[in-house]
Amino acid sequence: MARGIRRTARSRDRQDGAATRISLLEAAGAVFAEFGFDRATAKEIALRAGTNAAAVNYHFGGIEALYEDVLAEAHHRLMSYDMLARTVSADIEPKEKLRRFIGLLVKVVRTGNEHSWPAKVIVRELIAPTPHIDKLRREEIEPKKALLFGVIAQIIGVTPDNPLVAQAALSTMAPCFMLLVAEKRVSEIIPALGRESTSDEELADRLVRFTLGGLAQLSPSGQAAGSPEQPS
Numbered sequence: 001m002a003r004g005i006r007r008t009a010r011s012r013d014r015q016d017g018a019a020t021r022i023s024l025l026e027a028a029g030a031v032f033a034e035f036g037f038d039r040a041t042a043k044e045i046a047l048r049a050g051t052n053a054a055a056v057n058y059h060f061g062g063i064e065a066l067y068e069d070v071l072a073e074a075h076h077r078l079m080s081y082d083m084l085a086r087t088v089s090a091d092i093e094p095k096e097k098l099r100r101f102i103g104l105l106v107k108v109v110r111t112g113n114e115h116s117w118p119a120k121v122i123v124r125e126l127i128a129p130t131p132h133i134d135k136l137r138r139e140e141i142e143p144k145k146a147l148l149f150g151v152i153a154q155i156i157g158v159t160p161d162n163p164l165v166a167q168a169a170l171s172t173m174a175p176c177f178m179l180l181v182a183e184k185r186v187s188e189i190i191p192a193l194g195r196e197s198t199s200d201e202e203l204a205d206r207l208v209r210f211t212l213g214g215l216a217q218l219s220p221s222g223q224a225a226g227s228p229e230q231p232s
Contacts, residue, residue: 017059020051020055021059021060023050024051024055024056024059025066025070025073026049027045027046027049028045028049028056028066029070029074029117031045031048032067032070032117032124033117033121034120037067037132040063040067042056042057042063045063064132067130068132068135068136069135071122071133071135071136072135072139072140073118074117074118075136075140075141076140077118078108078122079104079105079108079144081143083104084101084104084144084147084148087100087101087104088101088150088151094154094155095155095212097151098151098152098155098208098212099205099208101147101148102172102176102204102207102208103200103201103204103208105176106179106200106204107200107204108176108180109176109179109180109183110179110183110200119180123181126177127181145169146160148169148173149166152165152169152172152215153165155212156168157220164218167218168214168215168218171211172211176207
């Protein structure tokens with residue numbers, strides 16, 4: 001009887017601990033989104049989570065480690081690896097995989113995420129980078145980057161470690177990064193890019209066609225076709 005009571009108590013403690021950890025993560029996301037890492041405090045995070053500041057150290061080992069977890073969670077919520085992996089593993093042509101990949105990115109940056117803490121946290125990290133990006137890079141960025149590099153390599157006709165692939169990936173992702181960071185301002189300056197003027201599908205299609213055109217020029221066959229003729 002006593003053992004059963006102790007097991008029940010331990011189970012309840014674990015559940016309470018997990019709930020507190022989740023509450024801290026959510027509260028931290030909101031605080032980091034509002035104030036940035038430099039101005040966020042464990043006290044404010046704990047207050048919003050309904051616990052005490054010591055809980056940040058207990059559950060995460062400090063505010064730096066908590067921020068690393070928030071970054072990784074934010075990236076995961078915006079676009080999960082599983083979602084991208086399903087696109088890449090589909091039995092379709094590489095160009096169609098890229099089309100779907102870009103379509104997913106466009107939807108992510110145009111679904112009102114500017115009001116959610118995951119998007120705000122990632123944008124802050126892009127604008128004002130911190131040293132606390134290792135977990136985000138290891139658990140979220142690198143696996144997703146490998147998927148994109150694989151698709152681009154197939155389209156160009158080179159291996160994923162070819163420098164052309166990384167350069168092409170930057171050009172592919174740059175418009176989406178720009179929209180994530182400043183879609184509202186971009187739409188004010190260039191109204192034709194606004195959600196009222198251009199649908200997600202239209203914008204994705206134009207980005208895909210532009211990207212595929214560039215990739216065609218980067219491929220070995222495209223470079224050969226574009227090179228000047230040697231004098232005889």
